[in-house]
Amino acid sequence: MFDIKSSNLEIVLFGYGATGAKVYEMLSVNFSKITVVDSEEKHIEKAKEDGIVTSYQIDITNDSELEELGVDGKILFCAMDEMALNIFLALSLKSISNDSILLSVSTSAENTRKLKFIGVDKVIDIYESSANRIVDIITRPAVTRVMDEIIYVDNGISIEEIEIPPNSFLEGKCVHDINFREYGLILIGISDKELGEDFIFVSRGINHKFDAGDILVVMGETSSLEAFYKKLMEKR
Amino acid sequence: MKRFLIRQIVSFSYLLESAPRYQRVKRFFNNLLNNDDYPYKKYFDLFMIVVILSSVTILVIDVHEHVAYWLDFYDLYIVTWIFIVEYLLRLWVHSDVHKVVIAHYEESEFFEKPFSLWKVVKQVSREKWAYISSPVAIIDLIAILPSYREIRVLRVFVLFRAFKMLRYSRSLLQFFDILRSKKVELYTLLTLLSFFAMIASIMIYVFEGNSNSEISNLFDAVYWAVVTITTVGYGDITPVTTEGRAVAMLVILTGIGAISFLTSIIVSAFSEKLPEIKQTRVMNSIAKKRDLNLICGYGKIGQLVAKKLKDNRRNFLVIESDPAKVQKAEMDGCDVLMADATKSETLLRLKLSENVRSVICVTHDDIINVFITINARSLCSDVEIIARCSEHSVAKKLRMAGANHVIMPEEIAGMLGSVYIGQPVAFEALQAIITQKRTARIDEVEVKLGSFLDGAKVGDFDFAANKLVLLALLKRFDAGDKKSHFIIFNPPDDTPLKAGDILVIMGYSVSIADFKGRLEQSVRYKKQ
Numbered sequence: 001m002f003d004i005k006s007s008n009l010e011i012v013l014f015g016y017g018a019t020g021a022k023v024y025e026m027l028s029v030n031f032s033k034i035t036v037v038d039s040e041e042k043h044i045e046k047a048k049e050d051g052i053v054t055s056y057q058i059d060i061t062n063d064s065e066l067e068e069l070g071v072d073g074k075i076l077f078c079a080m081d082e083m084a085l086n087i088f089l090a091l092s093l094k095s096i097s098n099d100s101i102l103l104s105v106s107t108s109a110e111n112t113r114k115l116k117f118i119g120v121d122k123v124i125d126i127y128e129s130s131a132n133r134i135v136d137i138i139t140r141p142a143v144t145r146v147m148d149e150i151i152y153v154d155n156g157i158s159i160e161e162i163e164i165p166p167n168s169f170l171e172g173k174c175v176h177d178i179n180f181r182e183y184g185l186i187l188i189g190i191s192d193k194e195l196g197e198d199f200i201f202v203s204r205g206i207n208h209k210f211d212a213g214d215i216l217v218v219m220g221e222t223s224s225l226e227a228f229y230k231k232l233m234e235k236r
Numbered sequence: 237m238k239r240f241l242i243r244q245i246v247s248f249s250y251l252l253e254s255a256p257r258y259q260r261v262k263r264f265f266n267n268l269l270n271n272d273d274y275p276y277k278k279y280f281d282l283f284m285i286v287v288i289l290s291s292v293t294i295l296v297i298d299v300h301e302h303v304a305y306w307l308d309f310y311d312l313y314i315v316t317w318i319f320i321v322e323y324l325l326r327l328w329v330h331s332d333v334h335k336v337v338i339a340h341y342e343e344s345e346f347f348e349k350p351f352s353l354w355k356v357v358k359q360v361s362r363e364k365w366a367y368i369s370s371p372v373a374i375i376d377l378i379a380i381l382p383s384y385r386e387i388r389v390l391r392v393f394v395l396f397r398a399f400k401m402l403r404y405s406r407s408l409l410q411f412f413d414i415l416r417s418k419k420v421e422l423y424t425l426l427t428l429l430s431f432f433a434m435i436a437s438i439m440i441y442v443f444e445g446n447s448n449s450e451i452s453n454l455f456d457a458v459y460w461a462v463v464t465i466t467t468v469g470y471g472d473i474t475p476v477t478t479e480g481r482a483v484a485m486l487v488i489l490t491g492i493g494a495i496s497f498l499t500s501i502i503v504s505a506f507s508e509k510l511p512e513i514k515q516t517r518v519m520n521s522i523a524k525k526r527d528l529n530l531i532c533g534y535g536k537i538g539q540l541v542a543k544k545l546k547d548n549r550r551n552f553l554v555i556e557s558d559p560a561k562v563q564k565a566e567m568d569g570c571d572v573l574m575a576d577a578t579k580s581e582t583l584l585r586l587k588l589s590e591n592v593r594s595v596i597c598v599t600h601d602d603i604i605n606v607f608i609t610i611n612a613r614s615l616c617s618d619v620e621i622i623a624r625c626s627e628h629s630v631a632k633k634l635r636m637a638g639a640n641h642v643i644m645p646e647e648i649a650g651m652l653g654s655v656y657i658g659q660p661v662a663f664e665a666l667q668a669i670i671t672q673k674r675t676a677r678i679d680e681v682e683v684k685l686g687s688f689l690d691g692a693k694v695g696d697f698d699f700a701a702n703k704l705v706l707l708a709l710l711k712r713f714d715a716g717d718k719k720s721h722f723i724i725f726n727p728p729d730d731t732p733l734k735a736g737d738i739l740v741i742m743g744y745s746v747s748i749a750d751f752k753g754r755l756e757q758s759v760r761y762k763k764q
Contacts, residue, residue: 009657018626019646026650030658075657079649103656105649107536122660124652130645131540134622137641138529138594139548142680142721142738146708149723151655151666157725161662186705186726188742189676191661199665201676203703203743217662219707220726 009033010074014060014089016043017081019105019126024052027077037069038080060089063096071097078104078120083111091118150219159188159219166212168232174207183231184224191215242351246341249334266329269322273523284322288401291315319380326373331363375399410513418505425501429465429494436487437461443479450474465491511574518553518571519585525551528592532577532608533599534561534570537624537645541596542570555582578607583615594620597639602630606637613638678707678740679748681755685735688758695729703747710738 010033013024020038024047027034036047036055047055058065060080076093080086083106090104103122106112115123136144150159164170170178180187189201192214199217200208218225252258267274294311297303303311336359344351367373378396402408415422441457450473451457460473464487475481522528529545529552531538538554542565545552554565554572565572575582577597586592595612597605602625609623623639625631631642656663668676683689689697699706709731710721721738724731741748 011657019649022626022644022646023650023653026647026654027657030654077653077657079653101657103653105653122653122656124649124656126645126649127536128540129648129652130624130643131537131544133643133648134537134541134596134598134624134641135544135548137622138545138596138620139550140678140680142710142740143678145710145721146723146725146740147666147678149708149725151651159659159662159666161659181726181729184726186707188662188705189665199661199668201665201742201744203676203705203747215661217665 011035011077012037012069012071012074013077013079014038014093015078015080015086016047016055017079019081020079021046021050023077023079023105024050035069060085061092063092066092067096071100073099075101076103078102083107087111087114087118090115090120094119156222157220158222158225159217160225161191162216162218162225162229162232164210164212164214164216165233168212169234170210170232171212172209174209175202176207178210180218183220183228185218185220185228188217188219190217238353242353245337245353246351249337249341252334253338262329262332265325269326269329284318285401287315287318288398292398316380319376323373323376323380326376327364327367330367331360333360336360336363372402375402410516414505414509415502417509418501421501422498425494425498432487432490432494433458433461433465436465436483439483440475440480443477443483444475448473448476448480461487464488465494467491467495514566515573518573522553522571522573522586523591526591527551528553528586530555530577530583530586530592530595532556532595532597533604534558534565534572535598535600537598537643538596539564539568541598542568546570553586578604578611580611580615583612588612588619589616592616592619594622597621597623598643599624602626606630606633609634609637609639676742676744677748678742680710681739681741681748681752683733683735683737683739684755684759686759687735687755689733689739689755690735692733693729694727694731694733699741702743702751704741704743704751706739706741708740709733710740712736 009031011027011031012035013020013027014037016024016036016038017040020036020043024034024036034052034054036044036052037058037060038044038047038055039058039060041057044055044057056069058069060066071093074097076097078086078090078093080089086104086106090102093100093102101122102120103124104115104120106115106123106125107127109125109128112123112125112128133144136147150157175187175190178187187202189199190208190210191199192208192211200206218228220228268277268280271277291311294303294307298308337356340356340359341351343349368377375396379399381396402412437454437457437460440460441451441454444451445457451460456473463470463473464484467488469488475484527550529550531542531545531552531554534542534554534556538556542552542554546569552571554570555575555577556562556565556572557574557576559574562572562574573582573586575585577583577595583592583595588595595608597608599605599608605623605625609621612619612621620641621639622641622643623634624643624645625634626644626646628644631644634642652663655666694706694709706727707725709724709727711724711734712721741751743751
C-alpha cells in the first residue's frame with residue numbers, strides 16, 4: 001500500500017465461475033484495475049450483472065485472442081473452475097506473455113505440481129489452504145486469531161513490505177541499531193536483493209546491514225506504519 | 237398369618253426400594269457383571285478367566301497324575317464357590333423382585349382388589365427363569381457341576397468351564413454373533429448333511445452289515461458315514477463290497493460339496509460382518525480418547541485436514557457415509573466411522589459433550605454441512621464447530637446455526653492471491669511461518685501459573701536477545717472463560733503478564749522450544 005505500484009497494478013482474472021467470482025470479490029477490495037475474462041457467456045453475463053465493466057468473453061484456448069487482451073507486464077490470475085482448462089490456460093499465458101506475474105488456483109497436489117512445472121509464479125491450492133486454516137484453528141488457535149487480525153480483519157493492524165529508498169536514515173545502519181518498537185512496529189524480516197531473493201527472519205538473530213533496495217516486512221498499526229514510511233522517505 | 241406375611245413382604249420391598257445403599261450395591265454388581273463400559277468390568281473378566289484357566293488346568297492334570305492336596309482343595313471349594321457366587325449374583329441382578337412386589341401391591345391398592353402373592357411369585361419366577369434358561373446361564377450352571385467328583389461322567393463338563401470363558405471375551409462372542417447371522421443357511425446345511433449321513437449309514441449297514449467285519453452295528457455305520465461325509469476319512473472302516481464302495485463314492489462327492497458350501501457360508505458371513513466388526517473396534521479405540529476432532533466428510537479438504545492433524549499428533553475420527561470414501565480413509569490409516577453425521581444418534585454415540593473438542597464439517601455439500609452444524613450445536617453448546625461452505629448466504633446460516641468458524645475455500649484462495657499480488661515478499665514470509673515449512677514459525681505460549689513470566693512485565697524478558705519476536709499478547713476478558721481473549725499487538729514493555737495470558741511469538745523452532753522449556757522449568761522451581 002505504500003508502494004505506488006500496487007494501485008497501478010493491472011490484473012487480468014481468467015474465469016468467473018464459482019471460484020473466479022470469489023477471487024474477484026477479494027481482489028476488488030485492494031485493487032481497482034481488474035479485467036475479467038471467461039470463455040462462457042453466462043459467466044460474463046453474471047460479471048456484467050455484478051457491475052464489472054471490463055469483462056470480456058473470449059476463447060481462452062485461442063492464443064491470438066489472448067494476445068489481443070494485452071497480457072504483458074500484467075498480473076494474470078487463472079481461476080477457471082475446470083482444472084484441465086486452467087492448466088492449459090496457464091501454459092498458453094506462460095508462452096505468450098513477457099514480464100508478467102502468473103498466479104493460478106489449484107485443486108490438488110497433483111495439479112499444483114503441474115502448474116509449478118509450467119512456471120506459474122504462485123500456485124494457490126484452494127483445498128490445501130482451507131485445510132491449513134482448519135488445522136491451525138485447532139492446533140494453534142491464538143496464532144490463527146492474531147494472523148486473522150493482521151491479514152483479514154480491517155482493524156488498523158497490518159503487515160506491510162517497505163522498500164528502503166536511497167539515502168534514507170536507515171542506510172548504513174544495522175538491525176540492532178534501530179529499535180523498531182520505538183516506532184510502534186515489529187520488524188519481521190528483510191529481503192536483501194544482494195543476497196538473492198532469500199528472506200531473512202529477524203528471529204535468526206543476524207545483524208543485517210540495511211541497504212537501499214532491501215525490502216522490510218514490518219507489522220504495526222497503520223498510523224505507525226505511515227509515520228515510519230514518511231520518515232524513511234525523508235532524504236538525509 | 238398370610239396377611240401378616242404379605243405385610244412383611246410388602247414393607248420389606250418398600251424398605252429395599254428406599255435404601256440407597258442397597259441400590260448402590262446392586263448397581264455396582266450389575267455394572268461389574270454386565271456393563272461393558274464399566275471400567276472395572278475388564279478386571280473382573282480377567283480374574284474370571286484366570287480362575288477358569290487354573291481350574292481347567294488342574295482338572296486336566298488330574299486325569300493322569302494326582303495333583304497336590306491344596307490344589308484339589310482350591311479347585312473343589314474356592315473355584316466352585318466363586319462360580320456359585322457369580323451365578324447367584326447374576327440371578328440376583330437380572331431383575332428386581334421387590335419392584336414386582338411393589339407394582340402388584342400398588343395395583344391391588346388402586347383397584348381395591350386383594351393382593352395376590354401367587355401372581356407375584358409367578359411373575360418373579362418367570363423373570364428369573366428367563367435368565368436361568370438362557371444358554372450362557374445354562375453353561376454357567378453346568379460349569380459348577382464338575383465339582384461332584386463322585387459322578388465321573390460329569391468330568392466332561394469341565395469343558396463347559398472353558399466355554400464359560402466366552403462370556404468374558406468380546407471377540408469370541410462376536411464370532412458366535414456372526415455365525416448366528418447365517419442361522420438359516422447353517423440349519424439347512426446341517427439338516428441336509430444329517431439326512432445324507434443317515435441315508436448313507438443305513439445303506440452301508442444294509443449292504444455290509446453282514447459281510448464287513450468292521451461294521452457290526454448301526455452305530456459303526458453312522459460313524460463311518462459321518463467320517464466319510466465330512467471328508468475326514470480315517471480309514472479304520474472301509475467298504476468291502478462293490479455296492480458299499482459305490483455308496484462311499486456318492487457320500488464323498490456329497491461331502492465335498494457340503495463342506496465347500498459350509499466354508500463359503502462362514503466366509504461370506506464374515507465378509508458381511510467385517511465392516512461392523514471394524515466399526516466396533518474403531519468405537520472402542522475412540523472411546524478412550526479425549527479431545528477428539530471429528531472430521532465429517534472425507535473429500536479433498538477432509539483428507540488434507542486428516543493428514544495434517546495426524547502430523548500434529550491430534551486425535552481425530554473421520555465420519556463418512558460413502559463406502560468408497562470410507563475405504564479410502566481406511567487405506568490412509570485413519571480411524572473412520574461409517575455413519576451419517578447429520579443424525580443425532582451418531583454424535584451421541586461419540587459422547588459429543590465429553591470427548592469431542594471440535595466438529596469439522598467439510599462435506600462437499602453446503603446443506604449437509606449446515607445440518608451437521610445444527611445437529612452438533614443442538615447437542616452440545618461448547619464444542620468448537622468449523623464448517624465449510626461456498627456461498628455467503630450459507631455462511632450466514634452456518635453462523636446462525638452455531639458454527640464458530642466458517643471456511644470458504646474460494647474466498648481464502650482469493651484472499652491469498654490478493655495478498656500475494658500486493659505484497660509478494662510479506663506474503664512469502666507469512667506463508668513460510670504459517671505453513672511452518674521453514675524453521676521460522678509462529679507459535680503460542682501460555683503463561684503458566686507460577687512461571688517466571690507470571691506477574692512480570694513484558695519488558696522484563698529480553699525477547700530479542702533470545703532471538704524471539706513477540707508479536708502479540710492475548711489477554712483474557714475474564715478469568716473464568718478460557719476462550720475469550722482480546723489481542724494487544726506489539727505490547728509495550730510495561731504491560732503486565734498474568735497466568736492464562738497467551739504470548740504469540742515468532743522465532744526458529746529451537747528458540748521457541750527453548751523458551752517453552754524454560755517456562756516449564758520455572759514452574760517446577762517455584763513449586764519447590
